[in-house]
Amino acid sequence: MTKTFKIVVLAKQVPDTRNVGKNAMKEDGTVNRAALPAIFNPEDMNALEQALRLKDAYPGSEVLLLTMGPGRAAEIIREGLFRGADGGILLTDRKFAGADTLATSYALSMAVKKIQPDIIIAGRQAIDGDTAQVGPQVAEKLNYPQVTYAEDIVGVKEGKIIIKRRLERGIEVVKTSMPVVITVHATAPACRPRNAKQLMRFKHARTKSEEQDNEHNSYLPTYTLDYLVIPEWGVNDIGGDEANYGLSGSPTKVKKIENIVFQAKESKRITSSEEDVDTLIKELISSHTIG
Amino acid sequence: MANFYNDNKDLKFQFRHPLMNKIVDLKEQNYKDAGKFDYAPCVAYDAIDSYEKVMEILGEICADVIAVNAEEVDKKGPHHESGRVTYAPGTQQNQDVLIQAGLYGMSLPRQYGGLNFSMVPYVMAAELVARADAGFANIWGLQDCAETIHEYASEEIKNEFLPRINYGATCSMDLTEPDAGSDLQAVMLKASYNEKDGKWFLNGVKRFITNGDAEIKLVLARSEEGTTDGRGLSYFVYDKAWGGVQVRRIENKLGIKGSPTCELVFNNAPAKLVGERKLGLIKYVMSLMNGARLGVGAQSVGISEAAYREALKYAHERAQFGKPIIQFPAVYEMLAVIKAKLQSSRALLYETTRFVDVYKAYGFIAEGRKLTPEERTEAKQFQKLADMFTPILKLMSSEYSNQNAYDSLQIHGGSGFMKDYPIERIFRDARITTIYEGTSQLQVVAAQRYVTNGSYLAQIREYEKIEVKPEYEQLKKILSEMTDQYQKAVEKVIEGDNEFIDFHARRLVEMAAHIIMSYLLLSDAQSDDSYAMSAEIYIGKSKSWNDERYSYIKDFSACQLNPFLSIKGENVDEA
Numbered sequence: 001m002t003k004t005f006k007i008v009v010l011a012k013q014v015p016d017t018r019n020v021g022k023n024a025m026k027e028d029g030t031v032n033r034a035a036l037p038a039i040f041n042p043e044d045m046n047a048l049e050q051a052l053r054l055k056d057a058y059p060g061s062e063v064l065l066l067t068m069g070p071g072r073a074a075e076i077i078r079e080g081l082f083r084g085a086d087g088g089i090l091l092t093d094r095k096f097a098g099a100d101t102l103a104t105s106y107a108l109s110m111a112v113k114k115i116q117p118d119i120i121i122a123g124r125q126a127i128d129g130d131t132a133q134v135g136p137q138v139a140e141k142l143n144y145p146q147v148t149y150a151e152d153i154v155g156v157k158e159g160k161i162i163i164k165r166r167l168e169r170g171i172e173v174v175k176t177s178m179p180v181v182i183t184v185h186a187t188a189p190a191c192r193p194r195n196a197k198q199l200m201r202f203k204h205a206r207t208k209s210e211e212q213d214n215e216h217n218s219y220l221p222t223y224t225l226d227y228l229v230i231p232e233w234g235v236n237d238i239g240g241d242e243a244n245y246g247l248s249g250s251p252t253k254v255k256k257i258e259n260i261v262f263q264a265k266e267s268k269r270i271t272s273s274e275e276d277v278d279t280l281i282k283e284l285i286s287s288h289t290i291g
Numbered sequence: 292m293a294n295f296y297n298d299n300k301d302l303k304f305q306f307r308h309p310l311m312n313k314i315v316d317l318k319e320q321n322y323k324d325a326g327k328f329d330y331a332p333c334v335a336y337d338a339i340d341s342y343e344k345v346m347e348i349l350g351e352i353c354a355d356v357i358a359v360n361a362e363e364v365d366k367k368g369p370h371h372e373s374g375r376v377t378y379a380p381g382t383q384q385n386q387d388v389l390i391q392a393g394l395y396g397m398s399l400p401r402q403y404g405g406l407n408f409s410m411v412p413y414v415m416a417a418e419l420v421a422r423a424d425a426g427f428a429n430i431w432g433l434q435d436c437a438e439t440i441h442e443y444a445s446e447e448i449k450n451e452f453l454p455r456i457n458y459g460a461t462c463s464m465d466l467t468e469p470d471a472g473s474d475l476q477a478v479m480l481k482a483s484y485n486e487k488d489g490k491w492f493l494n495g496v497k498r499f500i501t502n503g504d505a506e507i508k509l510v511l512a513r514s515e516e517g518t519t520d521g522r523g524l525s526y527f528v529y530d531k532a533w534g535g536v537q538v539r540r541i542e543n544k545l546g547i548k549g550s551p552t553c554e555l556v557f558n559n560a561p562a563k564l565v566g567e568r569k570l571g572l573i574k575y576v577m578s579l580m581n582g583a584r585l586g587v588g589a590q591s592v593g594i595s596e597a598a599y600r601e602a603l604k605y606a607h608e609r610a611q612f613g614k615p616i617i618q619f620p621a622v623y624e625m626l627a628v629i630k631a632k633l634q635s636s637r638a639l640l641y642e643t644t645r646f647v648d649v650y651k652a653y654g655f656i657a658e659g660r661k662l663t664p665e666e667r668t669e670a671k672q673f674q675k676l677a678d679m680f681t682p683i684l685k686l687m688s689s690e691y692s693n694q695n696a697y698d699s700l701q702i703h704g705g706s707g708f709m710k711d712y713p714i715e716r717i718f719r720d721a722r723i724t725t726i727y728e729g730t731s732q733l734q735v736v737a738a739q740r741y742v743t744n745g746s747y748l749a750q751i752r753e754y755e756k757i758e759v760k761p762e763y764e765q766l767k768k769i770l771s772e773m774t775d776q777y778q779k780a781v782e783k784v785i786e787g788d789n790e791f792i793d794f795h796a797r798r799l800v801e802m803a804a805h806i807i808m809s810y811l812l813l814s815d816a817q818s819d820d821s822y823a824m825s826a827e828i829y830i831g832k833s834k835s836w837n838d839e840r841y842s843y844i845k846d847f848s849a850c851q852l853n854p855f856l857s858i859k860g861e862n863v864d865e866a
Contacts, residue, residue: 193352196345196393196406200330203344225329 003156004060005178007051008115010108010122010135011044011065011080013073017127025257028098038072040079043123045191047184050153051121052084052192057155062086064115068096068107074207077230081202082194087227089115090207093234098247101129105137107245110238112142119161120181124149132183139181146181147174151188207232295358295419296343296350299596301634302415304819305641306339311411314645315339317652318409320659328401342412348392349416357385357423364424364549365716374537376504376551378430385427390459395434399441400655403453410648411641414589418640421593425720426547428593429501432586436462436509439579440528442654443566448528452507463505464583465497465529465555466576472499473733475511475572476521480557482512491527491564493535493557501727503553504538506531509579510562511571526571527562535560546719581678583728584685585647588640591685591692591724594717595633598692601714602626602699605706622702629695631812631829634822636688638811639804643680650674679746682729682737683804689724690731696721732797739796743785747803748778754810759817766830770809773837777802780844791849798840805833 015024015036023035048065055061065080065088067073077088091111099107112120120139125132132148139146147163154162154173165172166185207230235245243249270276284290296302305311315335324331332338360381367379378386389395398413399405421428437456440449456462471477480495493512497503508529515523529536535558542552566575606617606626616622653662653670662670696718700707707714725731741747751774759767780802784795812826 193388193392194348195391196348196397197330198393199344199348200332200341200406203341227329 004058004062005054005119005156006115006117007054007061007063007119007121008112008117009044009048009051009063009065009080009085010120010138011048011067011076012041012123012126012128013038013067013069013076014041014126014128015039025254038075040076041123041126041128043125043127043184043186045123046186046188047121047123047182048080048083048085049189049191050150050182050184051119053189054119054153055084064088064117066108066111066115067091068099068104071207071209074210074230078202078205079194081205082199083192084195084198088230090230090232091234091238092207092209092232093245095235095242095245098250099245100250100252101131101133101137102251103245103247103249105134105141106240106249107238108134109138109141110240111233112138114233114238118178118180119153120144120179121150121153122181122183124183124185135181135183142179142181144179144181145176146183147176148183149185150182151185153182202228204228205230292351293354294347294350295353295422296346296415298350298354300821301637302346302418303343304815305411305415306343307818308641308645310645310649311335311339314409314411314648314652317649317656318407320656324401324407331401331407342408345394345406345408346412346415346419349394349419352388352392352394353419353423356388357420357427360385361424361427361549362713362716364426366548368548369541369551371538371541371551374539376538376541376553378551379549382427382430382549385424386430386459386461389431393457395431395459396437396453396457397434399437399453399457403441403449404457405437405453410585410644410651414585414640414644417586417589418593418596418637421590422597423593424549425590425594425597425717426549428590429547429550430461432590433462433464433502433505435579435582435586436464436507438582439509439526439575440565442578443526443575444528445566448563448565452528452530455507460507461502461505462507462509463500463502464579465500465503465508465510467499468496469498473730475576476519476524478511478513478524478572480510480512482514482525482527482562483516484514491562493527493529493560493562495557496539497553497555497557499542500553500555501550503541503551503555504531508536509565510557511576512562514564514568514571521572522569524571524573524576525568526565526575528565529560529562533561544723546716546722548719580728581647581681584681584734585640585643587724587728588636588643588681588684588688591688591721592633592637592640594692594721594724595629595636595688595695598696598699598714598717598721599626599629599633601712601717602629602702605703605712605714609704609706616702625698625702627824627828628832629698631825631832632691632695634815634825635808635812635829636684636691638815639680639684639808640688642811643677643684646673646677646680650677675746676750679738679741679750680807682734683800683807685729686731686734686738686800687804687808692721692724735797735800738800738803739792742781742796742799742803743792745781747807748774748781751777751803751806751810754807754814757810757814757817759813763813763816763823763826766809766813766826769830769834770806770813773802773806773809773834776837776841777806780841783844787849791852794852794855795844795847798844802837802840805837809833 016039023032026032051063055063063085065077065085067076068091074090080088091107096107122135136146149165150163151166152164154164160175161178161180162175166187205228270280312335315338322333325333332341364379364381369379370377396405397408401407417432420431434456437453440452466475468478482491482493484491493510510527510529511524512527513523514525537556539554539556544552606622607615609616650670650673653666700714700718703712703714706712781799784792784799809830812822812829816822816826
């Protein structure tokens with residue numbers, strides 16, 4: 001029998017920061033999520049693909065998504081289910097609100113402890129904060145090895161997982177023990193598409209909270225099917241010290257967000273004449289840009 | 292993110308058609324799968340919701356993968372070496388992504404791993420893929436072979452082949468031979484039964500076979516020694532793993548270059564009989580052909596859509612004489628007519644598809660239980676409508692896709708003639724649509740009998756009964772007059788002999804098609820005012836097109852055929 005693994009993908013629903021408007025930040029300095037379209041954080045998609053590939057390579061492995069956010073973040077779990085994940089958990093609790101990376105990774109690590117996976121995979125960073133801190137912090141809190149900038153999880157050999165990392169000046173292949181936290185870089189393969197059958201199978205998957213105010217699915221018989229229930233976990237489900245959650249567990253305070261428009265510098269026109277090229281080269285050498 | 296389904300409200304509109312619920316009810320047979328398969332719908336609304344969501348998956352793949360790969364696929368094309376074909380890298384990527392998305396075997400029943408989708412979303416999928424890359428649409432569209440296997444093959448063959456198609460096993464339909472093109476009765480490829488092995492073996496040559504190196508093939512072959520006509524032909528299924536088929540060469544084509552067109556040599560290739568002997572051409576291929584023609588209809592509409600969008604974009608961007616060229620009457624008229632032809636062919640495509648959907652669903656129900664007399668009557672009626680509409684759909688949509696690609700290229704001016712814009716590829720890709728799966732001329736032959744026996748006229752009179760809002764009464768009146776004119780033209784032509792009827796057949800078929808397509812647009816405009824523009828333009832143009840045809844027919848006497856007949860005496864050496 002081949003080895004199977006329990007894999008958790010840490011995924012985040014993020015505001016689409018490609019269109020930041022004036023109301024992007026709330027008065028308390030946190031992101032105003034209601035004002036921006038919510039999407040699956042792009043690098044978390046790369047992470048999900050790595051998890052699904054592991055599942056393909058080690059049939060019987062289980063891929064679970066773990067996400068923290070408001071009720072609507074259940075959408076992230078459905079997106080994962082449509083692509084081949086087996087399930088997911090939504091960490092949601094008023095007490096989590098206002099969390100910075102420290103409080104977030106605390107909550108995630110408590111949930112991971114409860115799930116007991118072999119492999120935890122996350123995107124390198126989220127496009128709303130660009131901190132790249134959550135993955136490594138989760139590893140530190142759990143005292144697991146961490147491998148960042150992963151581009152390809154090559155496989156598992158004799159109980160050790162082999163990972164290819166994308167570094168600035170090349171590629172590094174590392175081997176480590178499990179459980180392990182891996183963060184995946186955007187250069188890793190794009191995530192597979194939603195699968196038609198998976199979509200039809202899981203389109204009615206929802207949390208209890210969604211069930212309560214669900215109008216558009218009113219034609220459905222009341223589903224008691226377990227696999228359609230997306231579990232919601234709060235502080236009471238994962239335990240831990242309440243002071244470490246939410247705003248009180250968050251030392252980071254955002255002072256201000258600014259929309260910076262890059263101004264073009266003065267431009268200079270250079271023709272292809274020998275003289276112009278010569279002048280340009282000299283200029284570049286004297287400014288130490290080249291040479 | 293770009294999405295070819297979400298950016299096209301004409302497609303969503305199809306799912307709101309009044310017949311849609313009935314189609315789904317029939318297809319799902321009282322939602323019997325709901326308890327058995329966790330992805331089966333429990334009510335019509337649920338199924339249609341799934342159709343839409345799956346179209347969104349495909350729409351995204353078409354925009355983000357297939358359309359992006361199209362240029363490179365066209366340039367590189369497939370590769371032929373030592374009897375085998377390798378797809379261009381982009382083609383293989385398209386294929387892989389669609390397999391991951393589970394978009395093969397869309398219309399197959401769930402027991403074989405299919406999605407059990409009705410024809411409307413299946414045809415729509417074909418349209419979407421064709422808009423992205425018309426050549427790739429062929430490779431994807433050959434999953435149609437599954438339909439034939441499902442309808443006619445034994446349970447054993449179904450179980451052996453159908454589930455594989457869901458996992459993306461590629462297919463081909465091997466009909467054409469060097470001396471059997473439009474005339475398939477002339478097929479020579481020999482099928483001989485070997486008593487000792489209890490097996491069929493195929494020997495001979497096939498030509499112009501789309502996706503000829505496919506894993507699963509359906510092959511038309513002569514099983515009855517000594518016969519020379521269609522009744523000696525049977526249908527076989529072949530698995531590439533069995534060996535015995537080599538690709539001798541692939542064609543170098545004008546368009547749809549990503550789709551490999553192969554010449555095949557069968558050398559003692561083992562095969563299994565599909566259905567009954569001798570019914571190969573007369574029953575199975577005829578049925579498959581109707582499916583394939585619906586497919587070319589979808590492909591043509593997809594090409595028209597792509598052409599229209601390229602032209603519209605260019606006409607806004609390109610400025611001459613100080614303004615965007617869309618401001619000039621010569622350009623905006625062309626664009627508006629392109630759109631009207633596009634929307635009218637799409638209306639005809641889905642009308643035909645709904646007819647096919649209803650009768651096919653009854654066919655499958657009939658496998659499980661006896662149909663009631665009312666159901667049988669309805670099934671027959673819809674089958675007849677489908678048979679009547681398929682040739683005019685194939686004819687009109689493919690001709691329009693060519694006209695649209697031509698005009699869209701024209702709007703691009705000199706730039707359109709260069710390889711720099713997609714319209715150049717679209718123009719080349721469109722060209723095959725009026726040729727394969729039965730040329731336009733053969734569609735006229737298939738449609739002709741419905742002209743002479745009054746079936747089109749009767750159906751047009753049915754459309755005449757639709758209620759229209761007051762502001763559309765004038766258009767309806769025009770259509771009614773056009774119908775009278777059509778009736779007169781038919782009466783005049785059928786007074787003549789067969790040669791005379793054949794000579795005018797295309798004109799009459801087109802007159803009927805113009806009226807039918809006009810009514811479909813008019814009807815759409817009743818539920819959505821945005822169709823008013825195309826309805827008005829199309830009806831106006833149709834009237835003038837029909838006037839021209841009528842004027843030609845009206846005064847045409849039998850002796851006027853003579854100058855045409857004299858062309859037969861000409862030959863190239865002394866032309």
